[in-house]
Each structure stands twice: as structure tokens, then as C-alpha cells.
Amino acid sequence: MPSDPKFAKIRAVLDARRSQHLYRRTLLADSPQQPHMTINGQAMLTFCSNDYLGLANHPDVIRAFQQAANTYGVGSGAAHLVNGHSRPHQQLEEALAAFTGRDSALLFSTGYMANLGVANALLTSRHDVIYQDRLNHASLVDAGLLSGAKRVRYAHNDTTQLQVRLQAQTDPSVTQLIVTDGVFSMDGDVAPVTDLARVAQAHQAWLMVDDAHGFGVLGKTGAGLLEAHGLDQDSVPILMATLGKALGTAGAFVAGSRDLIEYLKQSARTWIYTTAQPPAVAAATLASLQLLETESWRREHLHDLIQQFRHGAAQLGLPLMPSDTAIQPLLIGSSEQTLALSQQLAQRGLLVTAIRPPTVPANTARLRITLSAAHSTADVERLLDALQQIHPTVPTTP
Ligand SMILES: Cc1ncc(COP(=O)(O)O)c(C=O)c1O
Structure with missing residues (x-):
């Protein structure tokens, strides 16, 4: 019912979300959780998963799942x-x-x-x-x-x-x-x-x-x-x-x-x-x-990737946050700009999520980059190259 006030209310919220660059959408994956994925029909190198050790698609884990499903x-x-x-x-x-x-x-x-x-x-x-x-x-x-x-x-x-x-x-x-x-x-x-x-x-x-x-x-x-x-x-x-x-x-x-x-x-x-x-x-x-x-090598490799990313990002003057963990956000500030940067990365085949309020406080929107032991050093190099290409629009202060 177009004139029903309860629908008008939720439509107003949706419109406000769009105009403030805060509207969220799901992506559609057609591949397992891993750095190189098919998302919305396109090959993407992803830096947004929490699968920090690369175990979500590990054959031993899949086998254990299948065997238990057969039994239970x-x-x-x-x-x-x-x-x-x-x-x-x-x-x-x-x-x-x-x-x-x-x-x-x-x-x-x-x-x-x-x-x-x-x-x-x-x-x-x-x-x-x-x-x-x-x-x-x-x-x-x-x-x-x-x-x-x-x-x-x-x-x-x-x-x-x-x-x-x-x-x-x-x-x-x-x-x-x-x-x-x-x-x-x-x-x-x-x-x-x-x-x-x-x-x-x-x-x-x-x-x-x-x-x-x-x-x-x-x-x-x-x-x-x-x-x-x-x-x-x-x-x-x-x-x-x-x-x-x-x-x-x-x-x-x-x-x-x-x-x-x-x-x-x-x-x-x-x-x-x-x-x-x-x-x-x-x-x-x-x-x-x-x-x-x-397999402690997974944590060690992840640690090396974190160092590689931080070193490269610091050389590019990117707005790193004080983090030594697999979560390496770049603090941008404006939701609109963060979304635009995420889209520019997507055009280059890289998936990095734009995190905006209310998930984070106002004016602290960021690109939430996450690293995984399943990434290679070449993957991180590709991310740094892409960030360098879009660099002119990344501010050094939020
Ligand atoms: C700090 C923290 N606690 C709890 C949760 C919720 O865990 P789950 O996804 O298993 O519901 C999350 C994210 O999902 C989280 O980041």
C-alpha cells in the first residue's frame, strides 16, 4: 500500500541510508571461502574474510565434516x-x-x-x-x-x-x-x-x-x-x-x-x-x-604477510591504524570516500569492504583489510599496487 505510513517510515530510512552512502548490500559468492573467489560472477582477490588461517576450505576439514555427516x-x-x-x-x-x-x-x-x-x-x-x-x-x-x-x-x-x-x-x-x-x-x-x-x-x-x-x-x-x-x-x-x-x-x-x-x-x-x-x-x-x-607455519606466514603489508603501506603513506593483527584497516573518515575507494579496488578485481557507521563511530569510515595465511606474498603485492594506483584519493589523515 503506497500510502501506508508504516511502509513510508521504512522507505524513508532506506532513502536516508542511500543518500548518506550507508546503504549495505550482500555480494553473491559462487566459490568456497578463499582469497581468490568468484563474486557477483567476477574473479576477485578478497581481503575481507575472517578466515585468517585459510581453513574454511581445507580438505581435512571438509573430510571430517563429510564423515561426521555420514555418521550423525x-x-x-x-x-x-x-x-x-x-x-x-x-x-x-x-x-x-x-x-x-x-x-x-x-x-x-x-x-x-x-x-x-x-x-x-x-x-x-x-x-x-x-x-x-x-x-x-x-x-x-x-x-x-x-x-x-x-x-x-x-x-x-x-x-x-x-x-x-x-x-x-x-x-x-x-x-x-x-x-x-x-x-x-x-x-x-x-x-x-x-x-x-x-x-x-x-x-x-x-x-x-x-x-x-x-x-x-x-x-x-x-x-x-x-x-x-x-x-x-x-x-x-x-x-x-x-x-x-x-x-x-x-x-x-x-x-x-x-x-x-x-x-x-x-x-x-x-x-x-x-x-x-x-x-x-x-x-x-x-x-x-x-x-x-x-601447522604453526600458518600463523608464521600470516605474521609475515602482516609485516609485508604494513611496511608497503607505510612506504605509500597510507593511513594505517595501530594494529599488529590480521585486521589492517585504512582509516579514511568519510563514508562516501571510503565507498568510492572500495569501488575503485573492485574495478581492479580486489574486494575490500568499506566499513561505515553505525558499525564504526561517525566520521571514522575505513577500508577493513584482512589478511589470511591463504594469501601469498604476490597477493599482498597486488593489493599494495592497487592502493598505490588509487593513492591520490586516500587522505593521510581522517
Ligand atoms: C568480536 C566479535 N564477537 C562476536 C562476533 C559474533 O560471532 P558470530 O559470527 O559467531 O556470531 C563477532 C563477529 O562475527 C565479532 O567480531
Whole structure:
């Protein structure tokens, strides 16, 4: 109905999105997740995937998936607490707990659901408080909103400000939960986890680190940011990481003490009231985990590519951000300009996503370049060449 006001309202939002260069569209892939893809019918070299180790299309992972599908079928059929919890789920939880040096682990169907589940299980009163870094991922922000607890934000990575906020809270009956991205998803920098652990302990607050972008990539064995800083479950009681990024499959897990995990099984609604992930996905993730543990060359190669990119981009005077991780954004500022640059790269056969508000704060639109162990040094060279060609329109300051 053209005159129906509820449709007029959503059309106005769509029009505003278009005019502000904030409209988003899906692309259509006709190939597996890997650097060289067929997207919208065209050959593209992609620098936007979170498949940091190149495992999403690995033959061992595919084989494990197929074999488990032959044994267990496709759907899990029910929630974990009903009869949807099968042996691959159990084996994966045990393997993840051992790998991260925690007592136990609990599988969730997605990272988004894991974050919602933990916050809602721990924050049971509207007087409880959740403290968030200003640049936290949307799923952590939504976890705070859904919990109904008091929400307090602190400036990015500012533990001093966090401490001031915590000192304002004097009631010992209040549960306090500090949540932070480990590697910030749109910036690539890392949280000051050692300081956060100290501050959390001093205030008897829970600390939860979402290591979606660090797990598999950082740390001596790839166990993530907390491993890199030697932080055990006493220092950081809640570790959450996703499996759809460096591990190349899908889902997420929370790892911590036996009591924490048992408590989540009784209380985390996004775990209790949802169908378990397909057992074959868990079996595929077990194969990924094995590759992660045995093929350290993937992390080493990724690290070399990061150095290659940063060195080349610095020589070109590109607006790099302070990141040593696989996320290497170029900060542009204007959404319109970022979109135009992304389109110029696409014309050269390179796919780099233009990240714009509301995903990032106003006037901080960026090209989010991500690197993977599946890239070659020639791939990175090609990206740098293309950036050099469009360079005149890349500002050095946002
Ligand atoms: C930091 C962070 N946490 C959580 C998520 C959500 O994980 P999932 O994709 O498994 O829902 C993402 C991205 O997807 C993320 O970047």
C-alpha cells in the first residue's frame, strides 16, 4: 500500500541510508571461502574474510565434516539439554578446554548467542552493572542491553577510566561484569588484558574477553590473546571465542572454571533454548583445531604477510591504524570516500569492504583489510599496487 505510513517510515530510512552512502548490500559468492573467489560472477582477490588461517576450505576439514555427516546426519535435532548433544560436540568441548588451559568449555551456535547468553546468565538484577569498552562488538553491546543491567561504557582501552567507574560502585551485592573485545574487530588493536585482569580482580568483578579475532592467530600455540599474555582462568575467568573465523567453521565457545560452565548450562538461555549446532560442524572444527595445533607455519606466514603489508603501506603513506593483527584497516573518515575507494579496488578485481557507521563511530569510515595465511606474498603485492594506483584519493589523515 503506497500510502501506508508504516511502509513510508521504512522507505524513508532506506532513502536516508542511500543518500548518506550507508546503504549495505550482500555480494553473491559462487566459490568456497578463499582469497581468490568468484563474486557477483567476477574473479576477485578478497581481503575481507575472517578466515585468517585459510581453513574454511581445507580438505581435512571438509573430510571430517563429510564423515561426521555420514555418521550423525545433518541436523542435531534438538537442544543440548534434550538429545542434541552428540559425541563430536562433547569431544570438541573437551579439546577446546584443554587447548585454552581452562577446566571446561561450552559450545554455542554463534558468537553472538554466546555473548548474549553469558551476560544474561550472570547479570540477574537491574542493579547489576556491565562495563563495556566503547569500541566493543555489537553482540557485546546487545548482550548488555538485553541483560537489563546498568550499562557503563569506558573510553577505548582506558583502564584508568574503567577503574574510576568501578570505584563509583560500592554495593557488594551487585554483580559487576567487565566485557571487552580481545582484538577489536574493526580496528585490529588489542585490549590491555593484563591491566584489565588486575583491575577486575581488585574490584571482584567478572572479566570476559571476546577473543573472536585473536583465537587461532595470537599466542605461541594459537590459543589467542590470553595465551599471548599468560593469563589463566583465575586472571580472566571468562574466555569467549568464535569458530567461524580462524578455525574456518561456525559457532563459538565459552571456556572457564567448571562452576562457571555448569552455571551457564543451567542459566544461559541462548544455549538452553536453541538447537545444538550440527554435529558435523563440531567434527570439522575438531579437524581445524588439529591443524591449528600441528601447522604453526600458518600463523608464521600470516605474521609475515602482516609485516609485508604494513611496511608497503607505510612506504605509500597510507593511513594505517595501530594494529599488529590480521585486521589492517585504512582509516579514511568519510563514508562516501571510503565507498568510492572500495569501488575503485573492485574495478581492479580486489574486494575490500568499506566499513561505515553505525558499525564504526561517525566520521571514522575505513577500508577493513584482512589478511589470511591463504594469501601469498604476490597477493599482498597486488593489493599494495592497487592502493598505490588509487593513492591520490586516500587522505593521510581522517
Ligand atoms: C568480536 C566479535 N564477537 C562476536 C562476533 C559474533 O560471532 P558470530 O559470527 O559467531 O556470531 C563477532 C563477529 O562475527 C565479532 O567480531
